[in-house]
Amino acid sequence: MSPPDAPVRGVSREELRRALEAGGHRFTTQRAAVYRVLSGTSSHPTADDVFTSVRERIPDISLATVYKALEAFVTCGVARKLSLGVGPARYDGRTDDHEHIRCLSCGRVQDIEGLRPRDWMEGLAEMTPFNVVGYRLELEGYCPDCLH
The missing domain is CATH 3.30.1490.190 (Ferric-uptake regulator, C-terminal dimerisarion domain)
Structure with missing residues (x-):
């Protein structure tokens, strides 16, 4: 596991903090952990996939917290929600056009x-x-x- 303030593929911890606060959301340890998982993969995980990964580090995190974090990232522009075809939405830590x-x-x-x-x-x-x-x-x- 990376240290809590290690840079990830997406934005830095401070940039994440600023983006969340600018969007009216609090920066929390749970949100940082969710973002670390999302930005550390290119597999376009579902919320359940992210939840499973984050629980390894934060066992008492709830699925609702993961969903709320992912939606906050989308509204703040540091992640994208992919509603592709049928099935659950997937999330992408890349925000560039691709x-x-x-x-x-x-x-x-x-x-x-x-x-x-x-x-x-x-x-x-x-x-x-x-x-x-x-x-x-x-x-x-x-x-x-x-x-x-």
Whole structure:
């Protein structure tokens, strides 16, 4: 396990504190632990997955606390909620524009690196009066484990 104030893949502990406070949320040890789990994985966990991981460090944390922490991170802009297809929402510690691929069989979600649809996004400005400020792209298919 990392020390409590170790930097993680996402924002630093102080940046997390500032983001939460700016959004009207308190910074707590429980929220820091939830964020550490979320930002330390690229597996796009569900709230239950995060809960299971955080309980190893904080045995008395409740599932409700994990849900509230994840939603606070989403509203503060330090995480994204992925409501993909059917099944429970998944959470992503990456907040930059990036693409995902989801297995239609097991629900596994993975980042896709290197695919950047910026050209057609710029073309949207000519095709629509919308001011596009971001995007989400999800591809669907079957992971190697589910193909066998």
